[in-house]
Amino acid sequence: METIIMEIRAGAGGDEATLFVGDLLKMYEKYSQTQGWRVVIMGKSLSDLGGYKQVNFEITGEGVFNKMKYEAGVHRVQRIPQTEKSNRIHTSTVTVAVLKKVKENDVQVKPSDLSFDFFKSSGKGGQNVNKRQTAIRITHAPSGLVVTSQTQRNLEQNRQTALANLQTKLDQAKNEKVSSAIIKERRSQIGGADRSEKIRTYNFPQNRLTDHRLNKSFYNLEQIIEGKLDKIVRALENSFPTSD
Numbered sequence: 008m009e010t011i012i013m014e015i016r017a018g019a020g021g022d023e024a025t026l027f028v029g030d031l032l033k034m035y036e037k038y039s040q041t042q043g044w045r046v047v048i049m050g051k052s053l054s055d056l057g058g059y060k061q062v063n064f065e066i067t068g069e070g071v072f073n074k075m076k077y078e079a080g081v082h083r084v085q086r087i088p089q090t091e092k093s094n095r096i097h098t099s100t101v102t103v104a105v106l107k108k109v110k111e112n113d114v115q116v117k118p119s120d121l122s123f124d125f126f127k128s129s130g131k132g133g134q135n136v137n138k139r140q141t142a143i144r145i146t147h148a149p150s151g152l153v154v155t156s157q158t159q160r161n162l163e164q165n166r167q168t169a170l171a172n173l174q175t176k177l178d179q180a181k182n183e184k185v186s187s188a189i190i191k192e193r194r195s196q197i198g199g200a201d202r203s204e205k206i207r208t209y210n211f212p213q214n215r216l217t218d219h220r221l222n223k224s225f226y227n228l229e230q231i232i233e234g235k236l237d238k239i240v241r242a243l244e245n246s247f248p249t250s251d
Contacts (some may be wrong), residue, residue: 012049012175013073016061016156018081020099023088025058027101029087030232035075037082037234049168050155054148054224056089063172065108070250072107077220077243079105079206086211096212100205109177116174123166128157145169152176221246 015031017024018242039046047069052060066075082101089093125140142157154176156169208217209228216231217224221242225231231239 008067008069009071010065010108011061011073011075012065012108012172013060013078014061014102014104014106015059016065016104017054017059018100018102020084020097022056022058023084023086023097023100024055025060026056026089026103027082027084027099028059028062029057030084031057031101031103032064034234034236035064035066035233036231037080038236039066039068039234041069041234041237042071042074048158049172050157072105073249074240076105077240077247078103079186081205083205083208083213086209106175108171113211116170116177118136118148122146122148125162126157141165143169145173147173147177155216218243 013035015028017028022029034079036046045065047065047067049063049065051062054060071220078097080103082103084101085096085098088097102162123144124146125145126142126144127196128142141160141162142155143162144153144155145166146153153175154169156165156172156174159165159168184213206218206220208219210217214228215224215226216228216239218239227235
């Protein structure tokens with residue numbers, strides 16, 4: 008069993024991009040169900056329209072990294088937004104990062120290097136769903152890394168979740184022997200979130216998903232968004248086999 012940490016973040020396109028973050032999250036959750044994997048939401052920032060500015064989550068299961076690593080990059084979506092009155096197609100982007108999670112014991116974090124901020128967990132539209140400050144933000148001074156957790160029921164659970172996330176990121180940097188490895192790895196995966204920096208395009212009017220690495224299109228986009236990723240994952244595995 009292994010665990011990965013995924014981050015989906017809205018790029019270009021405003022509200023429509025935040026809605027597509029939610030669509031990708033649903034797609035990965037449903038695909039994970041078909042694989043027998045477990046998904047745990049670690050942190051999220053909701054938009055006013057019920058989408059996500061960003062969401063972080065863990066997926067645990069057999070072979071999860073070798074299948075999900077192909078999702079890292081810029082995902083472009085073309086469709087008519089719910090709020091569009093002129094029936095025009097908009098183009099937006101969402102970025103996806105995929106990192107391996109390692110055992111907590113592999114990382115030694117000095118308490119003196121950490122600063123903690125506490126705040127109230129929020130619901131859709133910024134509405135507070137908890138009157139107590141149960142959410143937490145941890146800043147690691149030497150690296151500048153910031154992690155948050157607000158989805159657990161109490162402050163201690165959120166603290167443990169955030170620390171585990173921080174430890175994973177620091178260990179990744181340690182293993183690569185570069186203090187800024189996490190930042191560089193994430194940037195190499197997602198680029199600048201520009202529309203031209205894309206690994207995949209989801210064209211809803213044409214019911215088509217195009218993977219630009221494969222130079223190949225797949226149809227039945229609605230089914231793909233419902234988690235039917237097997238055909239795409241197999242094509243990527245065959246074209247870009249794992250070297251290790």
